[in-house]
Amino acid sequence: MKQQLLLLLDGLDEVRAEIRDTCVAALNVFQQEESSEIVVTSRIKDYESLSNRLNFQSTICLKLLTLEQVHLYLDSTGFELTGLRTLIGEDRALQELTRSPLMLNIMTVAYQGVKIAALPQTDTTQLFNSYIDRMFQHRQPKLHYSKSVAIRWLVWLAQQMSQQSKTVFFIEQLQPSWLQTTVDKMTYRLGVILLGGVVC
Missing domain, CATH: 1.10.8 (Helicase, Ruva Protein; domain 3)
Structure with missing residues (x-):
């Protein structure tokens, strides 16, 4: 079972600045205790500003293209x-x-x-x-929908993500509270009731 999972923390720089050093310390402890392989990504400037460093085997620095x-x-x-x-x-x-x-x-x-x-x-x-x-x-x-409809929904999604301070979209994180109109909220509730009836 050992070494069957490779853990990835994508975006150390997106962890709140005040707890970033603590996060690095916790990752070092976890890696040492579990002997687990971990990959951590971060913007270089944010990483270099930390007082703690990751005690991992190697580092890769991705540079801009020439x-x-x-x-x-x-x-x-x-x-x-x-x-x-x-x-x-x-x-x-x-x-x-x-x-x-x-x-x-x-x-x-x-x-x-x-x-x-x-x-x-x-x-x-x-x-x-x-x-x-x-x-x-x-x-x-x-496509089963027009360009204008797709753009309208993408704009809506971007606005909701901005309001929720989200930078990465996961469909499972869509929430009913994001719905803005009464009609949308009623449609959602009706859909949940119908789906619940089908499952039962």
Whole structure:
């Protein structure tokens, strides 16, 4: 049974600052007593500001991409990205954005086949709009709802998560208290009653 689970604490930097050092100490004790393998992730600046350190076997530091790595990735995709390559060469702010693998992937999807004249200058709103449009075009045959309906519900979800101070969405954490209108709350209650009747 030993070593069959690998424990992962994703986001030490998201633990409240005042208890972060205590959390590190507790993780060290747990690791020593249980001889368990643990993976902990954290933003480097937040980790370096702690007075305690994790006593684990090794550390991996993930760095931002270099401009050379960005160009190698663009060359390897097989997509027409000449416009994006040109814009990256001219726009320093955009170069900084491409150093994040997530943002680079979003740009690649949003701007494949787009000519340089049609590309916005470091406009992240336009970038995300183009990305969303591409994703809806790509998945259109499989969708059972319109783009406007999907965006309306995603905006609602983002607002609820912001109000609840949540940064990661788990469907099991959806709560009836998030419902805003009386009709929604009544529909939820009716659904619970009907589901309970079916189960019984």
